[in-house]
Amino acid sequence: MKVSVITLGCKVNQYESQAMLDQLVRAGFSACESAAESDIVLINSCTVTSTSDHKVRQTLHRARRGNPSAVIVLTGCMPQAFPELAEQLTDADIVLGNSNRHSLVPDILQYLSSRQRIVDIVPHEKAAEFESMQVERFFERTRAFIKIEDGCNRFCSYCIIPYARGRVRSKPLEELREEVAHLAANGYREIVLTGINLSAYGQELGLHLCDAVEAACMPEGIARVRLGSLEPEQLSADVIARLAKQDKLCPQFHLSLQSGCNATLRRMNRHYTADEYRTIVQNLRASFANCAITTDIMVGFPGETEEEFAESLAFAKEIGFAKAHVFAYSRRPGTKANDAPDQITQRVKEERSRRMIAATQQTKAAFFQAQLGRVETVLFEQEVAPHVYDGYTANYTPVKVSSAKDLRGKILPVLLRETDGNNCYGTVQENI
8 A cells, every 4th residue: 555644844743754654664555755646645743833733734635635535644743732623633534643653553554444533642741751763764865854852841932842742852872873874874965963852852861962963973974964953042152162073063053043032032931041142153153164043033922012023133133144934923722822911913923024034034145145255065965957956055055056967965065156045056166
């Protein structure tokens, strides 16, 4: 039987989708890229916002309309966080939570035998261990994600994820070493370490994120190690100094900001100040040459005054982000912020979004301009047009190059000559 996977949400979900697909292949199913041609369609859901839930429902309806006879499995964060709501989504034949993915194959086999709908959602246990998962290949050809941490203990006032993911738990170092070694043997050149709260890696094991980075950098076949989204308060000067000793660690850090205003940060229950964030950025830039700082910024959080927004806007301009994901606050039932007073109108949120996006587009353009004239190594990923290849520098600048030879999977020095604001264009600087 053929099975396809539809992934919604973050890099962690992408990793878990690959791991679940591998699990099904080992059980005798065959992977299929087309949901319309599959016997089983697995939808790995996200629930970070109410909009995410809407996308889950849309995806379910679309899958059912496109393939009425398929067995549709809904799993991921949405059913785990909102089991009663997920149970009502009758387009799904099997509804499975995050905490018991080991039941995936047995549940599918049971459904195929009985044709009776299955809802199998188990609450997270506080003392749960890290779910053992391994992948030896990944959807992308040159870059592979590895989930090394799950769960979050922070409980930001706007976020449902601790309820969907449970408490912090980490991949043992030996499992990480084995997984990186397998991926290196299969030709992957870059590893991206991901987690729900990646900065918290190892805290329950007496380990630190630095331990994971050092382990991932060990195999000879791995040329780059990149970090996923980080919570900034864990990045002390000592941690940054230790990370900087790893030559393979990419000088790109996605530090989730959310707001550059301390009053807003306090209402969000974030655990740092704007001054502390600034210091971390300064330390990273001092320790990593040509470092890129990327981020997420939320506007329109409950109680955000025009003065608070202006403070956040000025802070974003000051930091000079290479890229920023700007989004308006979306009410999320089950969170403290959902019931907070002084909710911001949609009109104001949209207006603030436009202003913040315009400002961060300017900082992005300035970052791209600063790359011109530099020779940077690029890991090429795909042919995007005849004899045109794209890839990323170590600091995650997107680059396109014209070449008569196939560059996919190669890491080559490129002189960056020009930019259109979304990509840099360059010339390979050695014989291929």
